[in-house]
Amino acid sequence: MNGEPVIAVEGLTKSFKGKVVVDHVDLSVKRGEIVGFLGPNGSGKTTTIRMICGLLKPDSGSGEVLGYDILTQSDLIKLEVGYMTQRFSFYEDLTIRENLDFVARLYALEPRRDYVDRTLARLGLTNRQNQLAGSLSGGWKQRLALAACVMHEPKLLLLDEPTAGVDPKARREFWDEIHELAAEGLTVLVSTHYMDEAERCHRIVYIAYGKVIARGTVPEVIAGSGLHTIVVRGGDTAAIARRLKGRDGIDQIAPFGNDLHVVGLDPNRLERSVRDAIAGSDAVAEPDATSLEDVFIRLMSQSTDNFANGAGAGHG
Amino acid sequence: MADVAIREPSAPKVARRRAGRFFSWSRVVAVMAKEFIQMRRDRLTFAMIIGVPILQLVLFGYAINTDPKQxxxxxxxxxxxxxxxxxxxxxxxxxxxxxxxxxxxxxxxxxxxxxxxxxxxxxxxxxxxxxxxxxxxxxxxxxxxxxxxxxxxxxxxxxxxxxxxxxxxxxxxxxxxxxxxxxxxxxxxxxxYNPEGISSYNIVPGLLGVILTMTTILMTSLALTREAERGTIENLLAMPARPYEIMAGKIIPYIGFGFTQVAVILIAGQLLFDVPMHGSLVLLLGVTLLFIATYVTLGYTISTVARSQMQAMQMTFFIFLPSILLSGFMFPFRGMPDWAQAIGEVIPLTHFLRVVRAIMLKGATAPEIWPNVWPLALFWAAMIAIALLRYRRTLD
Missing domain, CATH: 3.40.1710.10 (abc type-2 transporter like domain)
Structure with a gap:
């Protein structure tokens, strides 16, 4: 993964009505990478993506996408970027084929029919090509949207929460498709809320309240969080959870089925508190790997503390 | 063009080069074709294109029967x-x-x-x-x-x-x-009760202008607001279409629809009311084309300003009412006070009505109508300029 940078932006800042939504975000994505863009609602993910593809003008900051200046060359960037919007934004009163025809004409793809046919086939839409987009279910709409934004064979794909409201099987297929495209050299920046999707990315960038607060591979981010996890099994986990609450060195307590994940920063204090709590019960405690979700919840609560007053919401 | 239809792996590159041009008919056609399909699917609007002229013509036409007897x-x-x-x-x-x-x-x-x-x-x-x-x-x-x-x-x-x-x-x-x-x-x-008296001779040809005013502005004023309300504008902006290409693609179909209405009105006017046609039909159609283009562009300009379809409708009526009242359609132009005449002079319908009446009733020729044609052209150019300036290329 040490190709040339596809996205290289620095200091991207954007505010709406005086509220800073994106605050000096630096982002660097290399060719062929799948980078996950994570963060709570209203953290500035969509705004950042929109600035990268020229839909919003940054208040300050600069950078290049595919070697083009994001401030002055957005026309050229648009030609080589596929952008999948968070909300389905193709024409519901057009059929799948008509929508793709429209897109093919906009990108001046010739011969148009071949491009459309190939794209329909690739995404398994051929049988439904004459169905109105408005009558499609969420998964099929998402597939149409993906088809429309990869048809012109872009070099960079920007996906804004592409799998929101899509069932697990369709999500799985969607991600298989993304990995296939990446293997062909396509670069992908994808925003998501789902942990399993984050774990399918080569790298993740975590943004909260407009600021990047963690980045790296999944193991790097987990290691960087400094969190330790102990899993408690057996016994009355609900009672143990109640006993653990508020004890020294305990950050998070989350039940996972019959298990209890207990997370803390200091392994010694964490272990002491857990030992105390399970003393006398038949529960077993042992250290385990910290999950990405625990890290994110930690990051989220931290950033809320820091930015409680300056939080900019609105643009997911 | 040398770079047509190469199907090597480099095809997207070629397309890209073509798509990177400053003006692409392909993109205009893309928007046009889309608008046509959407119009076809939207039966109600389609029915309006044919129905409204006939309805108005019959209602206005009989209401203003110039020669009632008995x-x-x-x-x-x-x-x-x-x-x-x-x-x-x-x-x-x-x-x-x-x-x-x-x-x-x-x-x-x-x-x-x-x-x-x-x-x-x-x-x-x-x-x-x-x-x-x-x-x-x-x-x-x-x-x-x-x-x-x-x-x-x-x-x-x-x-x-x-x-x-x-x-x-x-x-x-x-x-x-x-x-x-x-x-x-x-x-x-x-x-x-009404000692002034109002001439009715003007009204039937005037309907041509009034009906076109109403329908063309109304239809195109929704052109962009509809995209904004449905969220499709985000996609449209993210793709490589330029403002004037989108404008052309959105305007041209509606000029076509406008002409459909012209045909309906002229045929119905002939069949129902025996409207005389003393001048050149070609000249009339030529000026009508300019007039439709002007109002379709005006509607498009509204849609670049309005934030919602509701706003667009309100602005349409804001323009429609003075057009009806001050253009000389409702009241004789020379009978209006000076300030009203001044407003009337900047309304395209005023000039169009004069031209239509002159051609249809007086058989006027091109040089005679020219004083009322250039203001139309000027207005059109101004509308294009405003629409392009107002067009938001980003979601800001």
Whole structure:
């Protein structure tokens, strides 16, 4: 993964009505990478993506996408970027084929029919090509949207929460498709809320309240969080959870089925508190790997503390 | 073009080079084709394109029937002599007056006029015949209900001729000296309730402009707001279409729809109302094209400003009302106060109405209508400029 940078932006800042939504975000994505863009609602993910593809003008900051200046060359960037919007934004009163025809004409793809046919086939839409987009279910709409934004064979794909409201099987297929495209050299920046999707990315960038607060591979981010996890099994986990609450060195307590994940920063204090709590019960405690979700919840609560007053919401 | 349809792996590159151009017909066609399909799917709007002109034409057309006949008439006649009988007979024969109310007092006559029971009250004073014979030019009073002046205009216009004809047959023998020259009767016309009177000749051709105003602006003012409300604008902006390409793609289909309406109006106008066509049809269509383009662009400009479809509709009516009222469609242009005329001069419909009337009713030729054509062209150019300046290329 040490190709040339596809996205290289620095200091991207954007505010709406005086509220800073994106605050000096630096982002660097290399060719062929799948980078996950994570963060709570209203953290500035969509705004950042929109600035990268020229839909919003940054208040300050600069950078290049595919070697083009994001401030002055957005026309050229648009030609080589596929952008999948968070909300389905193709024409519901057009059929799948008509929508793709429209897109093919906009990108001046010739011969148009071949491009459309190939794209329909690739995404398994051929049988439904004459169905109105408005009558499609969420998964099929998402597939149409993906088809429309990869048809012109872009070099960079920007996906804004592409799998929101899509069932697990369709999500799985969607991600298989993304990995296939990446293997062909396509670069992908994808925003998501789902942990399993984050774990399918080569790298993740975590943004909260407009600021990047963690980045790296999944193991790097987990290691960087400094969190330790102990899993408690057996016994009355609900009672143990109640006993653990508020004890020294305990950050998070989350039940996972019959298990209890207990997370803390200091392994010694964490272990002491857990030992105390399970003393006398038949529960077993042992250290385990910290999950990405625990890290994110930690990051989220931290950033809320820091930015409680300056939080900019609105643009997911 | 050398770089057409190469299907090597480099094809997207070629397309990209082509798509990177400053103007691409492909993109204009993309938007046009999309608009056509959407219009076809939207049956209600499609029905409006055909239905509204016919509906308006029939409603306006019959409401402004310029030549209604057999309107109820009351007469107050003091003495019934041969002259009086001849005049009233001629009036009935003209077909305009249906003398079906006999009243004996002026007050009763006025009351029925006020109630709308009759459209005319004809008063022939006592001693009319004697005064006529003496050459004293007695007065014949015709009061007309002019609340709807178009309803009575023709009858009143024909009145002198009716009286003259009536007298001609009676003024034989010793009265023959009365026949030639000045009408020996002083026909006094009172247009009650609306003394100005409004010419109705202008209205039927004017409908062409009014109907086009309403439908073209309304349809295109939704062009971009609809995309914004449905969220599709985000996609449109993220793709490589330029503002003028989107504008052209959105405007051209509606010019086509406008012309469909023109055909409907002209054919229906001919079939239903026998609208005369004295001038060149080609010239008329040429100016109509310019007019439609102007208003379609105006609608598009509205859609670049309006934030919602509701706003776009309101702005459309904000433009529609002065267009109807101040363009000379509703009221004679020269009868309006100066400030109203000044506003009227910047309304494209004003100029279009003049051109349409001149071509259809007077058979005007190109040089004669030019003074009203260049303002249209100027307005159009201004609208294009404003629309392109207003067009938001980002979601900011």
């Amino acid at each position: 309107l109820p008439t009351a007469v107050i006649v003091a003495d019934f002599g041969p002259i009086e009988r001849a005049i009233l007979g001629a009036m009935e024969n003209s077909g305009y007056f249906a003398i079906d109310h006999q009243v004996d007092s002026e007050a009763a006559a006025r009351a029925s006029l006020a109630r709308g029971d009759v459209s005319y009250v004809i008063t022939i004073p006592a001693g009319f015949q004697r005064a006529l014979v003496r050459g004293e030019r007695p007065q014949l009073l015709v009061e007309a209900d002019a609340t709807d002046p178009t309803a009575t205009a023709n009858a009143l216009g024909a009145l002198n001729e009716i009286v003259r004809t009536a007298l001609l047959s009676e003024t034989t023998g010793p009265l023959a000296r009365l026949a030639p020259g000045m009408l020996p009767v002083d026909v006094v016309i009172h247009r009650r």
